[in-house]
Amino acid sequence: MINLPENFDEYEETRREGFLEIKAIKEQDTRIVGMFCTYSPLELIYAADALPVSLCGGPEGVIQAAEVHLPENLCPVIKSSYGNALTESCPYFYFSDLIVGETTCDGKKKMYELLGKLKDVHVMHLPQGQMKKHDFLYWKEEMLDFKRVLEEKFNIEITEDKLREAIRIRNRERRILLDYYELGKLNPSPVSGFDINTTMEAVEFRFDKDEAYEEIIQRTKDLRDKYEKELKGKESKRPRILITGCPTGGLRYKVVKQIEDLGADVVAFENCSGPKEKIDMVDESIDPIDAITRKYLNINCSVMTPNPNRFKALGEMIDEYQIDGVVEVILQACHTFNVESTNVKNYVQNEKQKPYLRIETNYSEHDTGQLNTRFNAFIEIL
Numbered sequence: 230m231i232n233l234p235e236n237f238d239e240y241e242e243t244r245r246e247g248f249l250e251i252k253a254i255k256e257q258d259t260r261i262v263g264m265f266c267t268y269s270p271l272e273l274i275y276a277a278d279a280l281p282v283s284l285c286g287g288p289e290g291v292i293q294a295a296e297v298h299l300p301e302n303l304c305p306v307i308k309s310s311y312g313n314a315l316t317e318s319c320p321y322f323y324f325s326d327l328i329v330g331e332t333t334c335d336g337k338k339k340m341y342e343l344l345g346k347l348k349d350v351h352v353m354h355l356p357q358g359q360m361k362k363h364d365f366l367y368w369k370e371e372m373l374d375f376k377r378v379l380e381e382k383f384n385i386e387i388t389e390d391k392l393r394e395a396i397r398i399r400n401r402e403r404r405i406l407l408d409y410y411e412l413g414k415l416n417p418s419p420v421s422g423f424d425i426n427t428t429m430e431a432v433e434f435r436f437d438k439d440e441a442y443e444e445i446i447q448r449t450k451d452l453r454d455k456y457e458k459e460l461k462g463k464e465s466k467r468p469r470i471l472i473t474g475c476p477t478g479g480l481r482y483k484v485v486k487q488i489e490d491l492g493a494d495v496v497a498f499e500n501c502s503g504p505k506e507k508i509d510m511v512d513e514s515i516d517p518i519d520a521i522t523r524k525y526l527n528i529n530c531s532v533m534t535p536n537p538n539r540f541k542a543l544g545e546m547i548d549e550y551q552i553d554g555v556v557e558v559i560l561q562a563c564h565t566f567n568v569e570s571t572n573v574k575n576y577v578q579n580e581k582q583k584p585y586l587r588i589e590t591n592y593s594e595h596d597t598g599q600l601n602t603r604f605n606a607f608i609e610i611l
């Protein structure tokens with residue numbers, strides 16, 4: 230018997246619908262694994278015949294509830310993640326059989342200790358860097374450990390064949406998503422940054438993955454056709470913006486839409502709301518555990534030190550997407566991205582000779598007007 234939360238009747242309609250949809254899926258004995266971060270190895274979750282759901286971020290309302298246990302001066306991703314679990318207001322949290330989290334930053338890893346009192350949480354310890362031989366070996370042990378946890382939790386065996394199949398499926402999904410993101414390389418882009426962000430977030434919450442990916446293929450094709458027939462050769466005068474830094478889920482209106490409403494096009498995301506994790510495929514020709522270990526270790530995030538892959542990716546994207554200006558988004562109290570922003574600013578301004586704007590924000594609305602002024606001034610100089 231699968232129960233709904235006690236205060237289910239008090240939720241607004243779309244939230245109630247979300248709960249009912251996942252409840253129906255759970256009643257078909259579907260295993261659900263909640264995850265927060267790009268470092269979560271989806272292939273192992275797929276190979277366990279489980280459905281991964283993204284738990285990152287959430288509405289500002291749950292942040293207040295989280296602040297009863299967490300400090301106010303903490304990243305909103307962490308506070309809203311915990312608040313969602315605490316208030317039982319997120320269907321994905323509520324119905325997750327297991328939650329996997331990585332020790333990306335101090336706030337997150339200590340939050341998991343509290344979250345573990347509410348849900349079954351498995352924590353993967355992430356190495357601090359990517360370059361040393363023992364970084365790989367350490368992360369490989371964490372992969373094997375997570376595999377064991379999934380097998381014990383769901384009483385199954387993750388065979389090599391299953392894992393290889395999961396790698397093939399996931400690589401195909403990456404290519405489909407990458408094709409969609411790369412529409413932003415066209416000039417003018419046939420799709421807004423806001424729509425790119427919205428579509429990508431929606432995919433994570435679709436349960437029929439085959440259907441969701443077929444829709445993305447069709448949408449990409451339609452937008453390419455539109456470009457060929459209506460837009461090609463008519464280069465836009467609107468400045469082309471790349472967003473980097475912290476994930477922008479939860480900031481779509483306040484940052485992405487606001488920039489576009491002010492007259493610029495957000496065509497690229499060098500963050501976890503963009504193609505970052507999709508560019509490198511998992512090597513299908515080697516041992517599958519080694520292959521996923523290498524793939525996920527190589528993800529460039531400011532939690533890694535040093536983090537040279539980020540600058541390489543940033544430079545390539547600035548060129549390939551013909552970027553006029555870079556906006557770096559720092560979430561409140563995210564120390565790793567905040568400190569790294571000095572190097573990003575120097576790189577963008579000095580090496581790539583492009584204007585750079587850094588903003589620090591959270592999920593509240595209180596600084597919307599201030600951001601509007603800063604975006605406006607930035608776009609004017611482009």
Ligand code: SF4
Pocket residue numbers: 265266267268333474475476501528529530531532
């Ligand atoms: S920015 Fe870093 S910590 Fe945050 S989701 Fe991406 S990889 Fe994970």
Ligand code: SF4
Pocket residue numbers: 304305306307333334336337475476532560562563564565566
């Ligand atoms: S945005 Fe920064 S502080 Fe927040 S969870 Fe990600 S790495 Fe941690």
